[in-house]
Amino acid sequence: MNESSFITMEAMEKRKNDKHQRIIEAATRIFARKGFFQAKVSDIAREAGVADGTIYLYFDNKDDILISLFEEQMKAVLDNMISALSKEADPVKKLHQFALTHLSLIEENKNVAEIIQVELRQSSRFMKEYKNERFAQYLDLIADIIREGQQKGVFAPDIIPGIAKRAFFGALDEMSRFWVLSSRKEYDIRTAAQQISSYFLRGISVPRT
Amino acid sequence: MNESSFITMEAMEKRKNDKHQRIIEAATRIFARKGFFQAKVSDIAREAGVADGTIYLYFDNKDDILISLFEEQMKAVLDNMISALSKEADPVKKLHQFALTHLSLIEENKNVAEIIQVELRQSSRFMKEYKNERFAQYLDLIADIIREGQQKGVFAPDIIPGIAKRAFFGALDEMSRFWVLSSRKEYDIRTAAQQISSYFLRGISVPRT
Amino acid sequence: MNESSFITMEAMEKRKNDKHQRIIEAATRIFARKGFFQAKVSDIAREAGVADGTIYLYFDNKDDILISLFEEQMKAVLDNMISALSKEADPVKKLHQFALTHLSLIEENKNVAEIIQVELRQSSRFMKEYKNERFAQYLDLIADIIREGQQKGVFAPDIIPGIAKRAFFGALDEMSRFWVLSSRKEYDIRTAAQQISSYFLRGISVPRT
Amino acid sequence: MNESSFITMEAMEKRKNDKHQRIIEAATRIFARKGFFQAKVSDIAREAGVADGTIYLYFDNKDDILISLFEEQMKAVLDNMISALSKEADPVKKLHQFALTHLSLIEENKNVAEIIQVELRQSSRFMKEYKNERFAQYLDLIADIIREGQQKGVFAPDIIPGIAKRAFFGALDEMSRFWVLSSRKEYDIRTAAQQISSYFLRGISVPRT
DNA sequence: TATGAATGAGAATTCATTCAT
DNA sequence: CATGAATGAATTCTCATTCAT
Numbered sequence: 079m080n081e082s083s084f085i086t087m088e089a090m091e092k093r094k095n096d097k098h099q100r101i102i103e104a105a106t107r108i109f110a111r112k113g114f115f116q117a118k119v120s121d122i123a124r125e126a127g128v129a130d131g132t133i134y135l136y137f138d139n140k141d142d143i144l145i146s147l148f149e150e151q152m153k154a155v156l157d158n159m160i161s162a163l164s165k166e167a168d169p170v171k172k173l174h175q176f177a178l179t180h181l182s183l184i185e186e187n188k189n190v191a192e193i194i195q196v197e198l199r200q201s202s203r204f205m206k207e208y209k210n211e212r213f214a215q216y217l218d219l220i221a222d223i224i225r226e227g228q229q230k231g232v233f234a235p236d237i238i239p240g241i242a243k244r245a246f247f248g249a250l251d252e253m254s255r256f257w258v259l260s261s262r263k264e265y266d267i268r269t270a271a272q273q274i275s276s277y278f279l280r281g282i283s284v285p286r287t
Numbered sequence: 288m289n290e291s292s293f294i295t296m297e298a299m300e301k302r303k304n305d306k307h308q309r310i311i312e313a314a315t316r317i318f319a320r321k322g323f324f325q326a327k328v329s330d331i332a333r334e335a336g337v338a339d340g341t342i343y344l345y346f347d348n349k350d351d352i353l354i355s356l357f358e359e360q361m362k363a364v365l366d367n368m369i370s371a372l373s374k375e376a377d378p379v380k381k382l383h384q385f386a387l388t389h390l391s392l393i394e395e396n397k398n399v400a401e402i403i404q405v406e407l408r409q410s411s412r413f414m415k416e417y418k419n420e421r422f423a424q425y426l427d428l429i430a431d432i433i434r435e436g437q438q439k440g441v442f443a444p445d446i447i448p449g450i451a452k453r454a455f456f457g458a459l460d461e462m463s464r465f466w467v468l469s470s471r472k473e474y475d476i477r478t479a480a481q482q483i484s485s486y487f488l489r490g491i492s493v494p495r496t
Numbered sequence: 497m498n499e500s501s502f503i504t505m506e507a508m509e510k511r512k513n514d515k516h517q518r519i520i521e522a523a524t525r526i527f528a529r530k531g532f533f534q535a536k537v538s539d540i541a542r543e544a545g546v547a548d549g550t551i552y553l554y555f556d557n558k559d560d561i562l563i564s565l566f567e568e569q570m571k572a573v574l575d576n577m578i579s580a581l582s583k584e585a586d587p588v589k590k591l592h593q594f595a596l597t598h599l600s601l602i603e604e605n606k607n608v609a610e611i612i613q614v615e616l617r618q619s620s621r622f623m624k625e626y627k628n629e630r631f632a633q634y635l636d637l638i639a640d641i642i643r644e645g646q647q648k649g650v651f652a653p654d655i656i657p658g659i660a661k662r663a664f665f666g667a668l669d670e671m672s673r674f675w676v677l678s679s680r681k682e683y684d685i686r687t688a689a690q691q692i693s694s695y696f697l698r699g700i701s702v703p704r705t
Numbered sequence: 706m707n708e709s710s711f712i713t714m715e716a717m718e719k720r721k722n723d724k725h726q727r728i729i730e731a732a733t734r735i736f737a738r739k740g741f742f743q744a745k746v747s748d749i750a751r752e753a754g755v756a757d758g759t760i761y762l763y764f765d766n767k768d769d770i771l772i773s774l775f776e777e778q779m780k781a782v783l784d785n786m787i788s789a790l791s792k793e794a795d796p797v798k799k800l801h802q803f804a805l806t807h808l809s810l811i812e813e814n815k816n817v818a819e820i821i822q823v824e825l826r827q828s829s830r831f832m833k834e835y836k837n838e839r840f841a842q843y844l845d846l847i848a849d850i851i852r853e854g855q856q857k858g859v860f861a862p863d864i865i866p867g868i869a870k871r872a873f874f875g876a877l878d879e880m881s882r883f884w885v886l887s888s889r890k891e892y893d894i895r896t897a898a899q900q901i902s903s904y905f906l907r908g909i910s911v912p913r914t
Numbered sequence: 915t916a917t918g919a920a921t922g923a924g925a926a927t928t929c930a931t932t933c934a935t
Numbered sequence: 936c937a938t939g940a941a942t943g944a945a946t947t948c949t950c951a952t953t954c955a956t
Contacts, residue, residue, distance in 0.1 A: 097919090115324035119947060129921045134948065241474055241482045244465055245458035252457025253450065265450055273450045280494075281486030306936095328930060329939095338938040340932075349930065515940090533742035537926060547942045552927070659880065659892055659900045666879025667872035674871055683868055691868045695908030703907075724915095746951060747918095756917040758953075767951065 098136045100126045102150060105143045110189035114144055114197050144197060151190045152212035155183055159219060169227030170279055176220060177250055177275040181267045184254040192258045195251070217243045224282065237282045249274050307345045309335045311359060314352045319398035323353055323406050353406060360399045361421035364392055368428060378436030379488055385429060386459055386484040390476045393463040401467045426452045433491065446491045458483050516554045518544045520568060523561045528607035532562055532615050562615060569608045570630035573601055577637060587645030588697055594638060595668055595693040599685045602672040610676045613669070635661045642700065655700045667692050725763045727753045729777060732770045737816035741771055741824050771824060778817045779839035782810055786846060796854030797906055803847060804877055804902040808894045811881040819885045822878070844870045851909065864909045876901050 104126035108117045119140055123130045137143045162179040166172045184191040220243035227233035253270050313335035317326045328349055332339045346352045371388040375381045393400040429452035436442035462479050522544035526535045537558055541548045555561045580597040584590045602609040638661035645651035671688050675681055731753035735744045746767055750757045764770045789806040793799045811818040847870035854860035880897050 118945090130947090131922065131949075132920055135919070140947075237486075238474065238478070238482055241462065241479055242486065244461045245483045245486060248457040248459070248461025248464075249454035250457070252453045252460060255457075256453055265447065269447070270450055273447055274454045277446075277451065277454060277487060277490030279490070281488070281490035285489075327928090332939095339930090339940095340938055341936080343931070344936065536924090548926090549928075549943065550941055553940070558926070655904075656892065656896070656900055659897055660904065662879040662883055663876035663901045663904060666875035666877070666882075668875070670871045670875025670878060671868065673875075683865065687865070688868055691865055692872045695864075695869065695872060695905060697908070698912075699904030699906070699908035745949090750918095757919095757951090758917055759915080761952070762915065 097126075097128065097132070101128065101133060101136055101143065102147055105147055106151070106189045106193060109144065109147070109197060110192040114140075144193075147193065148197075148210070149212065151187075151194070152210075152216070155190075155194075156212055156216055156219075158183060159216065163219065163223070169223050169230060169232055170283075172223045173220070173227075173246070173279060174271070174275040176223065176246075177271040177278075178268070180250050181254065181271050184257065185267055188258055191254055195255050195258055217247055220246050227282075232284060233282050234284050242282060246274075246278050249278065306335075306337060306341070310337065310342060310345055310352070311356055314356055315360070315398050315402060318353065318356070318406060319401040323349075356402065357406075357419065358421065360403070361419075361425065364399070364403075365421055365425055365428075367392060368425065372428065372432070378432050378439060378441055379492075381432045382429070382436075382455070382488055383480070383484040385432065385455075386480040386487075387477070389459050390463065390480050393466065394476055397467060400463055426456055429455050436491075441493060442491050443493050451491060455483075455487050458487065515544075515546065515550070519546065519551060519554055519561070520565055523565055524569070524607045524611060527562065527565070527615060528610040532558075562611075565611065566615075566628070567630065569605075569612070570628075570634065573608075573612075574630055574634055574637075576601060577634065581637065581641070587641050587648060587650055588701070590641045591638070591645075591664070591697055592689070592693040594641065594664075595689040595696075596686070598668050599672065599689050602675065603685055606676055609672055613673050613676055635665055638664050645700075650702060651700050652702050660700060664692075664696050667696065724753075724755060724759065728755065728760060728763055728770065729774055732774055733778070733816050733820065736771065736774070736824060737819040741767075774820065775824075775837065776839065778821070779837075779843065782817070782821075783839055783843055783846075785810060786843065790846065790850070796850050796857060796859055797910070799850045800847070800854075800873070800906055801898070801902040803850065803873075804898040804905075805895070807877050808881065808898050811884065812894055815885060818881055822882050822885055844874055847873050854909075859911060860909050861911050869909060873901075873905050876905065 101122065105117070105122045108121045108125055111117075112121070119133055120130050122143065123133050126133075133143070137146060159176065159179055162175055163172050166175050221239040224233055224237060224239045224242050228235055228237065228239075253274065310331065314326070314331045317330045317334055320326075321330070328342055329339050331352065332342055335342075342352070346355060368385065368388055371384055372381050375384050430448040433442055433446060433448040433451050437444055437446065437448075462483065519540065523535070523540045526539045526543055529535075530539070537551055538548050540561065541551055544551075551561070555564060577594065577597055580593055581590050584593050639657040642651055642655060642657045642660050646653055646655065646657075671692060728749065732744070732749045735748045735752055738744075739748070746760055747757050749770065750760055753760075760770070764773060786803065786806055789802055790799050793802050848866040851860055851864060851866045851869050855862055855864065855866075880901065
């Protein structure tokens with residue numbers, strides 16, 4: 079195998095992935111625009127520039143498109159967040175970083191955010207078998223920071239990480255929902271991240287004497 | 288108009304309301320169980336013990352059932368909350384009361400909670416014309432408490448009520464979502480309400496010197 | 497309940513049956529014309545003068561139409577045959593009567609014959625679960641006559657009814673297939689019935705000394 | 706043209722035939738297993754170990770595969786039968802030989818038998834233009850024996866060969882259908898061939914005085 | 915020749931809604 | 936008011952066939 083054939087194979091591989099990727103991206107736009115149930119497979123096909131039948135070469139069925147989309151996007155979000163958090167050592171800074179990164183990711187990718195916001199909720203019902211592992215991992219990043227802070231004595235020991243992770247995520251999430259669903263953005267990201275993480279941080283921190 | 292006809296009309300009115308109510312309640316159960324899009328009008332009719340066609344004597348279409356359901360259930364939730372808050376004068380106690388009442392309402396009526404959780408998010412997209420006024424009012428109860436606290440000097444003046452109301456609601460909402468979607472309840476209501484309102488209260492309060 | 501309401505209910509009952517019956521009859525014509533797989537449900541609906549969806553009020557799916565059709569037509573054929581055979585006491589005459597009645601039924605109802613001829617064969621594969629009881633009963637009418645004839649000493653005792661019933665039916669069936677599939681009829685019914693039953697009767701009878 | 710190129714072309718010819726043959730054989734198995742309409746071209750391709758597109762280098766379309774299959778298999782059956790019959794001079798023995806050979810061929814090649822059994826019937830409808838010449842020839846082998854027997858005075862002159870050939874074939878065919886469709890074999894070939902040909906022979910023979 | 919990814923026409927089935935009774 | 940049979944538009948998915956490589 080010479081280099082040129084290698085390149086050709088690589089190109090073919092890329093093109094193949096390309097179609098899978100194009101469908102995922104088209105689906106992201108269409109699901110965000112119409113919601114899962116009102117999105118037609120033919121809408122996605124048209125948006126992706128492929129024939130209806132082609133969708134079924136890459137996905138088992140419509141549900142599978144949504145599940146794959148989740149998996150891939152959540153993996154990206156998770157990787158991004160882990161990478162962002164790794165830059166901070168201090169649990170306090172980490173939590174603030176989480177808020178900032180989360181809201182930034184939402185802002186940069188409204189469509190994905192909207193799908194995760196809206197369809198994520200649907201999903202647990204209509205895809206009973208689908209266990210949203212990645213989302214649980216994402217929440218646990220928060221719980222880990224809190225536990226770390228508790229060990230370091232900066233967060234109060236009576237904070238229950240299992241509740242606090244949800245409270246913190248929920249606060250950020252509701253803020254994003256507001257952005258995603260309303261067209262205009264009343265408050266800017268830094269302000270929102272700053273506010274939310276500061277309430278929360280003060281709320282869970284060991285009171286200074 | 289004589290009394291007997293008056294009674295008759297009253298009875299008819301009652302019966303009409305009765306059927307309207309039965310349909311709303313049936314829809315609440317069915318939507319909670321299957322979600323809006325997967326719920327069939329005939330499912331609701333069967334659950335309500337009426338004929339399919341009868342639904343259309345009380346509602347314009349399937350969307351209208353969901354909208355009416357929202358309106359009515361949100362009105363009840365709102366009334367409940369307003370009544371619960373009126374018993375407290377102190378903004379700090381009010382916020383704690385809000386958390387406790389919210390989570391109690393969720394717990395007492397899982398079906399409504401699930402619909403508000405899940406379908407509320409869908410609604411704003413698939414029913415473009417529907418402005419969820421009541422939900423905005425519900426959130427504004429929180430903003431009002433915060434503003435009141437700021438005026439009384441107990442909450443920090445740099446807190447932005449428009450952000451804080453979402454953060455607080457989001458924290459509670461994510462906690463309820465966890466309850467609604469998971470079968471078992473890991474943490475009890477009082478604990479959760481206590482934790483969440485305490486983070487938040489400490490977070491937004493004027494630091495004690 | 498007065499007579500008029502009784503009549504009304506009867507009429508409704510009839511109309512209801514009527515639609516079921518109309519669909520069966522339409523399906524008979526369409527299946528005969530195109531075969532099961534090439535018959536579209538919408539063809540049947542059009543032929544029956546109902547909407548596509550109406551079919552599904554009376555039948556579970558396309559397969560169910562075919563199965564119902566078999567059941568009903570085979571029941572009619574079976575009843576007819578039993579009635580025809582009951583008029584004869586002599587096994588020899590009974591077998592001849594069987595041939596004549598079978599070919600007459602085929603001739604009178606070419607569509608049904610064609611479906612039974614053609615789709616019956618398909619059926620056992622694509623409808624694995626469908627056990628064609630009636631057809632087995634039909635064949636057993638022949639076996640019963642043969643056994644009766646053996647007991648009376650007119651048919652040879654070494655004839656195996658399980659083989660003979662198939663041989664006799666097969667002979668008649670191939671003859672009908674020829675009629676059904678070819679447009680013109682080269683030989684008339686009485687001749688064919690006469691020939692076939694005479695070969696067979698002489699073949700299985702105890703040789704006269 | 707030199708020898709080497711001749712050899713090459715011959716090899717190519719062989720390879721071509723080879724692939725043609727492999728597809729036919731694969732189709733035989735697949736059609737027998739699923740029936741024509743439910744067999745996918747890609748099933749056949751996989752079974753034959755070729756790509757889907759390759760099928761279309763050897764056959765015009767799916768129908769053409771079935772027609773070719775009939776032609777080839779029927780030719781083989783026909784040749785086999787002619788060869789088997791040529792060993793007998795006596796019309797009586799020939800008929801018995803026919804029964805035995807027919808049932809043996811069925812038994813040796815269940816797949817072909819099943820296709821001929823089942824799809825043969827479909828074929829005349831869905832492939833209007835296809836005249837099943839070979840099958841007609843096969844039936845005429847029987848008619849020829851009968852006519853020969855009549856000329857030799859062993860078969861009754863009033864037997865109509867056109868009817869008798871169908872009766873005889875039908876008897877054998879129904880017996881094979883039973884074998885093909887039921888998994889177990891209740892009666893053995895020799896017994897069945899013996900019974901059927903003996904009924905028939907006695908049935909059409911000139912009565913011995 | 916051989917491939918197999920891509921196509922897109924086609925078909926079964928569903929279900930919100932209507933309307934005659 | 937109430938019914939529920941009937942409607943038919945809409946949608947997912949399949950698969951024979953093509954064609955660029």
